[in-house]
Amino acid sequence: MNFAPPSKQRIASLTQAATTYHQQLTPDSPAAKYLESRGLTPDSARSFQLGYVADPVSGHERYAGMLALPYINTQGVVAIRYRCISDHPEGLGVGCKELGHTKYIREPGDDAKMYNITTLTRPVRRIAVCEGEIDTQTAAQAGMPAVGVAGAQNWHSLFNRLIRGYQEVVVLADGDAAGLKLADAVMAVNENARVCQMPDGLDVNNYYLRHGAAALVEKAGF
Ligand SMILES: [Zn+2]
Structure with a gap:
């Protein structure tokens, strides 16, 4: 596992993407409704800079429609993990696995980090x-x-x-x-x-x- 910190340039681009997705987490977005169903407040969404990928930045097309979970340290956003929030239950032929994706996705090369x-x-x-x-x-x-x-x-x-x-x-x-x-x-x-x-x-x-x-x-x- 490689624990070299991301470059300044990468932190800047991740921080910008996370900011964009946080802005796209509007009260009527599917991600806001998902967070509400998990009992998470708008204050929590703000403090964790949670986001919704309504309109992905270039290169993030595969994360469209997902909840964005930024990993933030004192320098900025060092990684973003994405969670599928589509309502397609497993076992009925339409689950995440059955549709060929995992519930959580991290970017290629992103290694394990501590959250919060x-x-x-x-x-x-x-x-x-x-x-x-x-x-x-x-x-x-x-x-x-x-x-x-x-x-x-x-x-x-x-x-x-x-x-x-x-x-x-x-x-x-x-x-x-x-x-x-x-x-x-x-x-x-x-x-x-x-x-x-x-x-x-x-x-x-x-x-x-x-x-x-x-x-x-x-x-x-x-
Ligand atoms: Zn899914």
Whole structure:
């Protein structure tokens, strides 16, 4: 895996694309409706600079109609991941896989990055680690400083250094067997880390939608 930072030029073009897509996230756009269905507020959409690819910039044609999830550090946007928000359920012959694309797409050459990394500049003693951008946004919206990765396989050992200084690291895990993979990877090398697993079949966002912010924060022990 290559952890060389993107060039200034690349950061500038990604930042410009993310700004464009954020502007295209109008209240009546499919992406705004999708975020609403996940309980994410316009304030969260603003703070995470979420976007909708209504009119793709040149070279981004394949991301048309998708939700844009920028990865932002102190220099700007260092990557954008895209999520299919089309309403085509799996198993009926019209799912993402069945139509020949994956639900999430990242750009060729984009390596695993930490999501919401700028939250690490906040002077807090405790941090949440989530699987996926939407769970990270959900935890942050509920008031917890949170970072995330796009799946357990994207947790790189370098990330352990970034969260070493916290008195408490709480991995918010999905309520399934795979959900513990990320938690185990973090806990194996961080004695201040613990896991908070969602009930069977729920992820952080489902739990938030079902029980609300206060219940999620209480469950996480924040
Ligand atoms: Zn799809």
